[in-house]
Amino acid sequence: MDRPLPRPSDGRSTPYLLVDVDVLADNVARMAARARQRGVALRPHAKTHKCLEIARMQVDAGAVGLTVATVSEAEVFASGGFTDLFIAYPLWVDAARGSRLRALAERAAVVVGVDSSDGARALAAQVPGTAVMVEVDSGQHRTGVAPEEAGLVAEASARAGLDVRGVFTFPGHSYAPGVRADVSAQEADTLRRAVASLSARGLEAAVVSGGSTPTATLDVPAGNDDGSVHDSRDDVLDELRPGVYVFSDAQQWELGAGGPEHLALTCVATVVSRAGGRVVLDAGSKALGADRSAWATGYGRLLDHPDARISALSEHHAVVTWDSSPAPQPGSRVRVVPNHACNAVNLHEELVLTDGSVWPVAARGRLS
Amino acid sequence: MDRPLPRPSDGRSTPYLLVDVDVLADNVARMAARARQRGVALRPHAKTHKCLEIARMQVDAGAVGLTVATVSEAEVFASGGFTDLFIAYPLWVDAARGSRLRALAERAAVVVGVDSSDGARALAAQVPGTAVMVEVDSGQHRTGVAPEEAGLVAEASARAGLDVRGVFTFPGHSYAPGVRADVSAQEADTLRRAVASLSARGLEAAVVSGGSTPTATLDVPAGNDDGSVHDSRDDVLDELRPGVYVFSDAQQWELGAGGPEHLALTCVATVVSRAGGRVVLDAGSKALGADRSAWATGYGRLLDHPDARISALSEHHAVVTWDSSPAPQPGSRVRVVPNHACNAVNLHEELVLTDGSVWPVAARGRLS
Structure with a gap:
């Protein structure tokens, strides 16, 4: 993937949702x-x-x-x-x-x-x-x-x-x-x-x-000779x-229903702590949702580090089990793939787009 | 407990948060x-x-x-x-x-x-x-x-x-x-x-x-003779x-850190379905949060039915394993105790109080 991570200099405080x-x-x-x-x-x-x-x-x-x-x-x-x-x-x-x-x-x-x-x-x-x-x-x-x-x-x-x-x-x-x-x-x-x-x-x-x-x-699976696709x-x-x-999400990724190339939604987060060697991000369950199916490998994934896993999640912290690459320094920004896009979106007032637009989550919290 | 459930005639559509x-x-x-x-x-x-x-x-x-x-x-x-x-x-x-x-x-x-x-x-x-x-x-x-x-x-x-x-x-x-x-x-x-x-x-x-x-x-544990309480x-x-x-919540209830008499926050929900004999409420993870610790007995509890458990939760549905009392008819309202009060509150714009007041969740979604 060739998708540059927005720079901290964009002036927006993390965590926020970014849509490619x-x-x-x-x-x-x-x-x-x-x-x-x-x-x-x-x-x-x-x-x-x-x-x-x-x-x-x-x-x-x-x-x-x-x-x-x-x-x-x-x-x-x-x-x-x-x-x-x-x-x-x-x-x-x-x-x-x-x-x-x-x-x-x-x-x-x-x-x-x-x-x-x-x-x-x-x-x-x-x-x-x-x-x-x-x-x-x-x-x-x-x-x-x-x-x-x-x-x-x-x-x-x-x-x-x-x-x-x-x-x-x-x-x-x-x-x-x-x-x-x-x-x-x-x-x-x-x-x-x-x-x-x-x-x-x-x-x-x-x-x-x-x-x-x-x-x-x-x-799309392989079609028939005439280009049509038959599904039973x-x-x-x-x-x-x-x-x-x-958007796809980490659940779809893990189910094989939408690989990383289909992931349009991430939560941009900052590494706030490396205490004890841990990698801790400022996106927790209030930014990502607390969803974790029994078969999920963690509380979320990292777009640019497919082997990393969010192994513990609280309201404003995600503890990441890092992959084999050098772990990021405090202040670095990473893109988190939420487990469940629907619940993550509902936690935010707006979506920031890679083209600079900002779209309101107009029906956020419309429960009844 | 002697706390009357608000009547459907209060005109507020479910689900909503009620504070005693x-x-x-x-x-x-x-x-x-x-x-x-x-x-x-x-x-x-x-x-x-x-x-x-x-x-x-x-x-x-x-x-x-x-x-x-x-x-x-x-x-x-x-x-x-x-x-x-x-x-x-x-x-x-x-x-x-x-x-x-x-x-x-x-x-x-x-x-x-x-x-x-x-x-x-x-x-x-x-x-x-x-x-x-x-x-x-x-x-x-x-x-x-x-x-x-x-x-x-x-x-x-x-x-x-x-x-x-x-x-x-x-x-x-x-x-x-x-x-x-x-x-x-x-x-x-x-x-x-x-x-x-x-x-x-x-x-x-x-x-x-x-x-x-x-x-x-x-x-408060038993104090000393002079009424003071010593904690190591x-x-x-x-x-x-x-x-x-x-507020306390279902987690505190199950941890023994705040029994039902301390539960001040519930989510008022309506029974929307009895299909297949199941009891399904209109409060899901977008109203309650998706929190479920490994030791939790379900995705939430019912204030007035301590033996009932939310056994499955999706965004707008809670499937309840009912207790031994007769299961409620569609249209009935029940009070759900969320597992984690902090995440539940953050999903709502306001708190409805039993005295009729409505208080805004002023810092809702303030993530950064």
Whole structure:
């Protein structure tokens, strides 16, 4: 990689998030191309970047709209001019949230997730006619009904007066080593069974939506002779909703779903201590997030030192197990690759770009 | 406990942080009393709450000043009228940070941590005469020199023209089960050796500062006949810097350093899904933080269901392993106790109090 580290003389105190604008643009274009080749729509999850400028890049590259996680994220992106939003979450809609959803619906086409008959009725009572997608569980065992129950929830939704558009799943259990192919197959199978469950009740799933960054990798596999790429899931999937691919992160790096050449987001940190021979940085869990999966090799990686690991993390300190190169002196700056880009971005007010721009994290902390 | 859960009709969408103002006031008073009984000064760490109103309560209860982690936290509290601030961190002071420290020094008495001769010289070059405390490592192996090297760093600091005030340590390795007594003894021993190391070079440690919430517990042990409380550390310690005690959290609960009666901070969350019989809440790692120590029993606890555990956490979902009571219906609200209060607070713009007040998290995201 030939990416110069910003000099301390740039005057910005560490820690701060740095986005390599060329790598970002390449990631955005690459995933858009992959979706086109597979013949599926791309509706990227904006919870990763929470940034209007990046959402604009995604839509300009062909995304059909955005996915968001919360009503307040939807409010921010609607205010930013994005008018096709899927809240991929089984909202519990009480009076307060209903009022916000009605206001939102005046500014954007909004689709909401649903995974229970009770949830559907609560939503319908507040915002009659809302477009919904039924969430099914493809193995992560979080939200989402079993695929065989999708028809039941869809029917209850239709009876309550909601506009049933289709089914969706999030194969979050793809965030583990060596499972990508199996989870992709499981995702496709789950969605097929969910579509059948709707059909059995005379309902159509016009949209079948899936995909996470590990299952929708940035690296395009070898195509067919005509240049097309066939993925076994494409017989059922209409739409992909990857999020992390815009930045990638240490998790994706370690899962093999986005190598160092795809890493667009780092946290610039200063070596503040070499006491006891340790290398300690001023980026801790309040700058990087505390995420560490059981299979992760540490609390984060260093872009320019692939063998180094963050072996201990507290709020404002990262202790690095250094690689074989000479350890850096206090005052040196390094680029840290967070384990989980989504949580790291949410901890910062802005993204500093390698071209000198500064973009606000507009939907930061929009939790409700 | 007899603390009513706020009703959904309060109109605030979940997730949000709720502070029980009575428990908070009791925690503040209790730690202040404990410091007085032990005859040590209390300089609470404000990184936990980042809130001007809570800092004011602490100072009104007798705290000699505040501890902060970053220059930007110091800037916020100085703007809020707090004029005695210890940045308990070995800052690397370049020109930009030097300029900010000089501006800060015009508004408040500021003391800065130092753990290397290089760091001392960099600080002195920017802000001559700054008051410093030498950080020593009492076993956490993060920042801080070995106690025997404290004199060397103090001497280099004095020669560079800094004003050496004393020594400090953070016994962060007290965050583990069953180690509190050992770590407290280690902390005292380390500080004694550090003081001796300064003495050997003709330097005095006027202030000897230690303490974390687990080693400075809220529960006052049985006192002596005259009502005083003797702690073996009090022969050396002048000052305590606990932070988490104002709120306590699931870590303190599990460490036995602050039982449920001391839990002042919860995240109010809604049950959004019962699909597959699971209980899923709308508070995930973006509302609670992703902290989970190896010894923690989950990603967080429920205040009103001590046997329940958050067994899986993603950005906007907590999957709860429920206790033996009937599981709650979708739409129910519960109070989640975050594992680590400091990281949870930093994810929110405001704290909602049980008396109806709303306090801004004024120093939220102040990382540099």
